[in-house]
Amino acid sequence: MADATRGAGRAARRLTHAQGAGRTGLGQLIELTAAHSAGDALVTAALAGTLFKLPVNEARGQVALYLLITMIPFVVVAPFVGPVLDRFRSGRRFVMAGTLFGRGLLCFAMAAAVVSEDAFTIFPAALAVLVLSKAYNVSRAAIMPSVLPADIALVTANARVALFALVSAGVAVPAGAGVSAWLGAEWVLRAAMLLFLFQGVLAVRLPRHVDSPDLEELQDEDDDRPPRWRTMLNVGPVVAESMKANVAIRFYSGFMLFYLLFLVQEKKLPGLAPTVTIGVLALAAGAGGLIGAGVASWVRSHSPQIIVLITLALAAAATVVAAVTFTLWTAVAVALVAAFAQGLGKLALDAIVQREIGEEVRSSTFGVVEAFLQISWVVGGLVGLLLSLFAAGSAGLTVMAVVLAGSLGWLLVRRRVRVQARDARVEAARSAETEPVPQEEAGTRREGPPRQEPGKGGPRKGGSGKEEPRQEAGPRQERRPPAPEDRSGGTTTVIRRDDPPTEKHTKPLTNPHG
Structure with a gap:
């Protein structure tokens, strides 16, 4: 049995660390998420009710109440947890570890409450466990580009994480249900507590590049862009x-x-x-x-x-x-x-x-x-x-x-x-880039006084009274003259803009291989 377990562990490690996933940290994240899913499955198995042992009409009311209760953590996650996680990008490992340590302590409290049948402790603790679980999932999804190897697409990486999470949950649910029927739900919760505490240590040991540096704000004080919550929506x-x-x-x-x-x-x-x-x-x-x-x-x-x-x-x-x-x-x-x-x-x-x-x-x-x-x-x-x-x-x-x-x-x-x-x-x-211009206007200089650009001085004159060419600080930005009506019947030519493309002020992904 021990040899079979070690062999299965080595095979799983080869799968999680394939295609450079072990080098970038994706393999460690897959293993951590699989253990996280197993812990959630143990909590679910320990707290599974007996809804369908009730008459069907009574079970409907219990299920409806359960469905409404499950909405509460997500109402908390969306407006509060997400922005908090965005503000602590430089400490994502510790945020993830905090969610895991917190669930471990809550499982310890729920185990004691199950023994004493303290419903006022069990239900708030269960809701808190669900909130922390969703906070972990949000953090895990946000850091995926920073651990993505060059040879793996985002969909594939997410699929690997989900696949191992489903397998670990599928193994943990029947095991937790069996232990709960044999020894009691409190022992399943104690096992989940140990598993979550161990996962917290693994989260701290994730690669350091998971913690992205605090990026400078893209907007200055006089920028009129919408606030963070409107950008988020x-x-x-x-x-x-x-x-x-x-x-x-x-x-x-x-x-x-x-x-x-x-x-x-x-x-x-x-x-x-x-x-x-x-x-x-x-x-x-x-x-x-x-x-x-x-x-x-x-x-x-x-x-x-x-x-x-x-x-x-x-x-x-x-x-x-x-x-x-x-x-x-x-x-x-x-x-x-x-x-x-x-x-x-x-x-x-x-x-x-x-x-x-x-x-x-x-x-x-x-x-x-x-x-x-x-x-x-x-x-x-x-x-x-x-x-x-x-x-x-x-x-x-x-x-x-x-x-x-x-x-x-x-x-x-x-x-x-x-x-x-x-x-x-x-x-x-x-x-607009291929607008036709009359032949006589092509390549000629526009007559009339030169246009004085904002923030720059006018044309300089030398001792002879002639204008000297003005040296511009940046690259010359060519203005295309307006195309007047061609009344002479002459031929026209097409001028293409040679201006360099405007630089986009967007931030690259954290991982250069993505």
């Missing part, structure tokens, strides 16, 4: 489009989870025993997440924006098929597709944010993204929970298919309008 059309598509996918995922679950509980999905059906659906969802991570690591040469739209289209098509022929196995297929679309779409969205958003507001943007996605998942779960009261399988899936198809059509129309507007701007810029 104005994420640009590419990120906004991908985020809206992921909102629709996450709504779909939450809807399918609770809609199918309550159909099984009310025995409206015949074929197998309810417990067996729930197990099959859970296996399908887990397999869909793993397949999504695997596909994300394979499609490294494809555009993440296209990947997001394809996942939405796939979810809509699968739902249409399941609505037409609703059976147990089409429901299983829909559960697999929902998990696949959620995993792959989120990985592509992370890559887009890491590529498009500047480092000074990246953590804040990830906080906003996580908040919107969680809220959409909760709303979808509530809709699925309520619709299971009134509609059987085909009717509910038909409603969901209409929502997905409408979202996809709207996004495609908006994308087409945006691309056409961009092409029009490019064509207008090219036309």
Whole structure:
């Protein structure tokens, strides 16, 4: 057993450190995130309630309360945690370690509260654990470009992290459930405490280049750019489009989870025993997440924006098929597709944010993204929970298919309008650069007194009264004279601007290999 464990550990290390990931720190980050996911799974297994041992109608109320409670940490993460993380870019390792140490102490408190059945301690501590978990995820996503090797794309790197996190969680959940049934939930929480404390030490030992230096503010005191929170919300059309598509996918995922679950509980999905059906659906969802991570690591040469739209289209098509022929196995297929679309779409969205958003507001943007996605998942779960009261399988899936198809059509129309507007701007810029000028004006000097530029003196005169050429401080900026009407009927020539392109005041990614 020991030899097998060591062999598995060496094989995992080779996978996490492949393609230069061990040199840049990506391998260490993958291992840390896998352990983090295992710790979260242990906490979940220890605190798992007995909702579905209650009558179905009572379980609906408990589930609705649970869904509303899960929104609270994201309301905290978006406006507060993200900006705080952006202000401590030079100490990201210690921020991540702080979230892990904090969860370890909270697990110790929850273990004592479980023994004494102190609900007033368990629930606030559980919410705090969830907030710190999301803070870690936001920090981990923000530092990904700084540990990215040259040979690995962002989507692939995110997929590796997600793949190992899913595997470790899949191993930890049954182990935690077994220990909880055997020794009690308090021992699972104590094991999670030790695991989180160990992870905090590993976080401090991440490479130093994870801590990016505090960059100088891009705006001066007299700059009129919007404040940080407005910049954070104005994420640009590419990120906004991908985020809206992921909102629709996450709504779909939450809807399918609770809609199918309550159909099984009310025995409206015949074929197998309810417990067996729930197990099959859970296996399908887990397999869909793993397949999504695997596909994300394979499609490294494809555009993440296209990947997001394809996942939405796939979810809509699968739902249409399941609505037409609703059976147990089409429901299983829909559960697999929902998990696949959620995993792959989120990985592509992370890559887009890491590529498009500047480092000074990246953590804040990830906080906003996580908040919107969680809220959409909760709303979808509530809709699925309520619709299971009134509609059987085909009717509910038909409603969901209409929502997905409408979202996809709207996004495609908006994308087409945006691309056409961009092409029009490019064509207008090219036309301005190739404006025709009369032949006699080409290369001649404009008559009349020279224009005195602001901040510079006028033309200097020598002893003979003639103007001496003025030496300019910077490179000469050639002015193209206005093109008067060609009344002489002469030929015209085309003058192209030789000015160097205007320097863009944008900050490069932290990692030069990205």
